Amino acid sequence: MLFLLILLLSLIAQLFLPWWSLAVVCFLIAAWKARHGGHAFLAGFGAIALLWLGAALFWHFASEGILTERVAAMMTASSTILLFVATVALGGLVGGLSAMSGFYVRRALG
Amino acid sequence: MKWLKAALATVLTLLIIYALNRTFGIVPALGPFLSPYEGFWRNGEQVGDFESEELTLHGLQQPVQVRLDSLRIPHVFAQNDHDLYFAQGYLTAKDRLWQMEFMTHAAAGRLSEVVGDMALEMDRYQRRMGMLESAKASLKKLQANPKSRLAMDAYSAGVNAYISQLSPADYQVEYKLLHYKPEPWSPLKISLLLKMLAMDMTGYSDDLRMTNVLRKYGPEVIKDLFPDYPFREEPIIPEGIKPDFTPLPVPPTPADFMAQALSHALERQKPENLGSNNWAVAGTKTANGYPLLASDPHLGLSLPSIWHAIQLHAPGVNTFGVTIPGAPGVGIGFNEHIAWGMTNVGADVLDWYEITFKDSTFQQYRHNDQWKPVRLVVEEIKVKGGGTVVDTVLYTHHGPIAYLPNETAFRSRNTPVGHALRWTGHDTQNELLALYEINRSQNFPEFRKAITHWAAPAFNFVYADSSNIAIVSNGLFPLKWTGQGKFLLNGANPTHDWQGWVPMDQVPAVLNPDRGFVSSANQTPVSPKDYPYYLGSSFAGYERSARINQRLTSMTQATPDSFRLLQTDTYSFVPKNVLPTLLQLIDQASLTAEQKRVYQTLASWNYHYDANKIAPSVFEEWWQNFAQAVWSDEFPADQFKAPARDRLVQMILQEPTARWFDDVTTPIKETMADLANATFRAVADSAASGEEKEWEWGHAKNSNIRHLAQLPGFGQKLYSGGSANSINALNGSHGPAWRMVVQMGPTVKAWGVYPGGQSGNPGSPFYDNQLEDWQKGNLHQLLFLRSAEDRPEQTGVVWKLKGK
Numbered sequence: 001m002l003f004l005l006i007l008l009l010s011l012i013a014q015l016f017l018p019w020w021s022l023a024v025v026c027f028l029i030a031a032w033k034a035r036h037g038g039h040a041f042l043a044g045f046g047a048i049a050l051l052w053l054g055a056a057l058f059w060h061f062a063s064e065g066i067l068t069e070r071v072a073a074m075m076t077a078s079s080t081i082l083l084f085v086a087t088v089a090l091g092g093l094v095g096g097l098s099a100m101s102g103f104y105v106r107r108a109l110g
Numbered sequence: 111m112k113w114l115k116a117a118l119a120t121v122l123t124l125l126i127i128y129a130l131n132r133t134f135g136i137v138p139a140l141g142p143f144l145s146p147y148e149g150f151w152r153n154g155e156q157v158g159d160f161e162s163e164e165l166t167l168h169g170l171q172q173p174v175q176v177r178l179d180s181l182r183i184p185h186v187f188a189q190n191d192h193d194l195y196f197a198q199g200y201l202t203a204k205d206r207l208w209q210m211e212f213m214t215h216a217a218a219g220r221l222s223e224v225v226g227d228m229a230l231e232m233d234r235y236q237r238r239m240g241m242l243e244s245a246k247a248s249l250k251k252l253q254a255n256p257k258s259r260l261a262m263d264a265y266s267a268g269v270n271a272y273i274s275q276l277s278p279a280d281y282q283v284e285y286k287l288l289h290y291k292p293e294p295w296s297p298l299k300i301s302l303l304l305k306m307l308a309m310d311m312t313g314y315s316d317d318l319r320m321t322n323v324l325r326k327y328g329p330e331v332i333k334d335l336f337p338d339y340p341f342r343e344e345p346i347i348p349e350g351i352k353p354d355f356t357p358l359p360v361p362p363t364p365a366d367f368m369a370q371a372l373s374h375a376l377e378r379q380k381p382e383n384l385g386s387n388n389w390a391v392a393g394t395k396t397a398n399g400y401p402l403l404a405s406d407p408h409l410g411l412s413l414p415s416i417w418h419a420i421q422l423h424a425p426g427v428n429t430f431g432v433t434i435p436g437a438p439g440v441g442i443g444f445n446e447h448i449a450w451g452m453t454n455v456g457a458d459v460l461d462w463y464e465i466t467f468k469d470s471t472f473q474q475y476r477h478n479d480q481w482k483p484v485r486l487v488v489e490e491i492k493v494k495g496g497g498t499v500v501d502t503v504l505y506t507h508h509g510p511i512a513y514l515p516n517e518t519a520f521r522s523r524n525t526p527v528g529h530a531l532r533w534t535g536h537d538t539q540n541e542l543l544a545l546y547e548i549n550r551s552q553n554f555p556e557f558r559k560a561i562t563h564w565a566a567p568a569f570n571f572v573y574a575d576s577s578n579i580a581i582v583s584n585g586l587f588p589l590k591w592t593g594q595g596k597f598l599l600n601g602a603n604p605t606h607d608w609q610g611w612v613p614m615d616q617v618p619a620v621l622n623p624d625r626g627f628v629s630s631a632n633q634t635p636v637s638p639k640d641y642p643y644y645l646g647s648s649f650a651g652y653e654r655s656a657r658i659n660q661r662l663t664s665m666t667q668a669t670p671d672s673f674r675l676l677q678t679d680t681y682s683f684v685p686k687n688v689l690p691t692l693l694q695l696i697d698q699a700s701l702t703a704e705q706k707r708v709y710q711t712l713a714s715w716n717y718h719y720d721a722n723k724i725a726p727s728v729f730e731e732w733w734q735n736f737a738q739a740v741w742s743d744e745f746p747a748d749q750f751k752a753p754a755r756d757r758l759v760q761m762i763l764q765e766p767t768a769r770w771f772d773d774v775t776t777p778i779k780e781t782m783a784d785l786a787n788a789t790f791r792a793v794a795d796s797a798a799s800g801e802e803k804e805w806e807w808g809h810a811k812n813s814n815i816r817h818l819a820q821l822p823g824f825g826q827k828l829y830s831g832g833s834a835n836s837i838n839a840l841n842g843s844h845g846p847a848w849r850m851v852v853q854m855g856p857t858v859k860a861w862g863v864y865p866g867g868q869s870g871n872p873g874s875p876f877y878d879n880q881l882e883d884w885q886k887g888n889l890h891q892l893l894f895l896r897s898a899e900d901r902p903e904q905t906g907v908v909w910k911l912k913g914k
Contacts, residue, residue: 014145014147014148015147018142018148018278019141019142019145019147019148019149020127020131020141023123023127027123052144052145052146055146055147055151056146056151058146059146059151059152059154060151060154062154062156063154063155063156063873064154064156064875065154066154066155066872066873066874066875066877067150067151067153067154067283067872067873068151068154069823070823070824070872070873071150071283071823072823073822073823074821074822074823074824075823076822086144087144087145087146087151090130090140090141090144091144091145093126094123094126094127094130094141097119097122097123097126098123098127100119100123101116101119101120101122101123104112104115104116104119104120105116105119105120107112107116108112108113108115108116108117
């Protein structure tokens with residue numbers, strides 16, 4: 001439930017708002033729904049990682065990956081796979097940490 | 111405990127988000143950059159992404175039709191000039207906004223705003239050279255004329271119409287990488303681009319290094335080693351054509367002056383391969399009986415391409431060619447009546463004046479036996495992630511004092527002497543009006559009148575219509591005594607000031623010469639025997655022009671394809687003139703077997719710099735080392751100018767015992783043969799021990815085309831023939847930035863190619879789609895449409911633009 005809510009609402013947020021809006025969504029929803037810290041982190045990480053992976057794959061294939069290769073070369077990554085991994089890990093980390101913070105803050109507030 | 115955990119987690123999360131949302135030096139803001147909802151992932155593009163559509167743009171007066179051909183070149187059909195330039199601005203920005211803005215930031219000395227303090231010294235240099243000040247001054251002139259004003263205002267409005275449509279996810283990838291957003295376009299930026307062009311072409315000098323030579327060796331050596339006219343030359347204006355005008359009196363040469371000794375300056379040396387070619391042949395030499403014209407300007411190659419191609423059609427104008435992204439009108443191209451192209455003249459239009467200050471407050475300087483006030487201009491350079499750096503630039507009537515002997519001293523305000531810059535880039539003319547009128551010219555008198563508005567950089571304008579060919583070395587040339595500005599000048603002496611201008615109707619020009627062709631390759635415009643004014647003494651070597659003239663002289667029944675082949679010709683007169691003599695000097699008996707093999711490679715070479723040959727690499731390496739061995743002892747490059755190649759060639763052929771061959775750093779006396787043998791052996795050993803592949807010319811010369819901001823992965827390595835002194839002047843990252851061939855006649859036909867593509871987006875197939883054909887030497891036929899309805903099958907995509 002937590003996972004699905006984050007997935008849906010942060011998708012909508014990112015379509016219209018800057019990238020960091022996902023952190024706000026994760027924070028609030030985890031504060032509302034998460035059962036414990038680990039649950040919040042995993043749901044936030046998983047949902048955002050999936051959203052970023054899906055969108056990255058979509059745009060990559062939609063443009064035959066010309067730019068993915070150039071950016072990978074620019075960042076001295078040996079392959080485009082690394083660029084996907086970095087993207088997914090970074091999105092997931094921000095999602096997971098903000099969800100976890102949301103849960104801890106709610107618990108602190110009682 | 112609960113609170114501690116909550117606070118820790120929240121602070122950590124916020125810190126990470128903050129860190130990901132900003133740049134650190136060259137590290138991009140990874141959050142927004144990697145996010146597939148707004149970052150670089152969104153910048154990919156496909157061929158099929160372009161579809162016919164209707165667009166509503168606030169500011170258009172009447173509907174405009176844009177047809178895109180298979181190269182994605184837009185063909186604009188507008189109903190008035192305003193809409194024409196509005197659409198050009200809109201379409202250029204759509205393809206190249208980041209590039210346009212980055213170039214104007216570079217010109218204005220504002221790069222620190224987007225890349226941080228690594229660009230600070232570059233920015234300071236631009237300000238000291240007076241770029242921003244002169245762009246502002248020129249803008250007034252550009253705006254004073256209603257035509258150029260209309261073009262600039264409409265173009266800027268078009269660019270801004272594009273910018274206003276963008277959301278952050280739409281920004282070009284470079285914006286995302288550097289984490290900033292586009293600012294509104296303005297006519298000042300157009301003026302800056304014109305200044306940048308002038309700076310690129312003419313913003314260099316040898317005056318300081320020449321003065322050092324003068325101080326060390328005296329006027330006799332200068333006369334011997336740095337003659338005002340080269341040993342071998344084929345001037346643009348064929349020799350023997352006498353001027354048909356009454357010249358102005360030339361200012362008298364004042365008494366000798368030698369500037370004080372200086373060890374360094376903000377002096378940009380003239381790059382040797384900053385060259386271009388253009389030529390035209392008369393109908394008597396062509397297969398279809400009408401003139402043919404070719405133009406290939408050489409510039410530093412970069413991606414996105416320096417040029418953007420477009421066709422502009424409106425009542426009174428139908429022109430096609432390449433444009434400088436960011437400025438209205440067509441730069442090099444053709445219309446239904448004429449075709450034109452440019453090469454750089456390279457005249458001496460930048461001089462340095464030694465300034466005498468009254469006291470350490472630097473408020474007044476000496477001129478004409480009076481103390482005159484200095485004008486202070488405060489330049490503010492904003493730095494990304496930092497504050498604002500304030501720099502005060504001192505202006506004399508000559509121009510800005512760009513250099514003070516010691517920068518630390520400059521800041522602590524105790525430097526007695528500086529040098530002021532006098533440069534035609536600071537003089538105002540209306541180059542935009544020149545382009546506006548060239549684009550609409552129908553005959554030579556109209557063309558000639560149009561280019562009188564062109565001041566800087568001075569260009570050799572080649573011209574053809576269906577019955578005439580011409581070439582005009584046109585621009586602002588200061589009226590100088592012979593040799594003025596070869597050395598540093600005295601800023602206190604009014605006879606050293608520039609005394610006026612060569613009248614625009616007296617610049618070197620020739621119309622329909624007897625030999626049936628005109629050509630230029632940056633060589634001396636005209637022999638001093640045939641021309642009353644001094645234009646400079648340091649032009650490009652004669653080798654490229656000699657090859658062009660040799661081929662054009664023998665050409666009959668020329669076709670566009672003959673011109674295409676000539677543009678990609680790799681022959682060079684440099685080895686032709688010196689290699690046989692140098693090889694004779696080699697003591698063959700003492701060579702090792704491997705050295706002999708290298709010797710044979712050179713001896714059997716046909717002087718074509720082909721990509722798969724070894725000989726060009728060996729020769730170039732040897733020739734550079736040999737020249738270095740001759741000159742570097744007497745003329746170390748950090749302080750002195752070494753004599754030109756032409757003079758060395760003359761010495762090898764005619765003065766084999768010249769004193770300069772001796773290496774003065776050794777007690778023994780070296781001869782020309784000693785130097786030739788020693789350098790040959792070293793190069794031959796290195797060639798014999800290296801990988802054969804590495805010595806192939808195509809690899810060895812290490813040609814590449816890089817991204818404008820030097821981003822790795824956004825450029826490409828090149829493998830191609832040619833050399834700095836071949837017609838195909840591809841060398842390092844310099845080369846033909848646009849190749850164009852135009853066939854005149856009742857129906858003008860044209861071909862062209864440039865290294866890159868229409869799109870500035872590295873994620874687009876149109877970013878570099880012409881690169882391979884350009885490397886191979888192929889040209890694309892350009893679709894020159896006569897009307898909005900002409901050949902509809904040739905353009906798949908049509909955009910209908912209308913106002914609100």
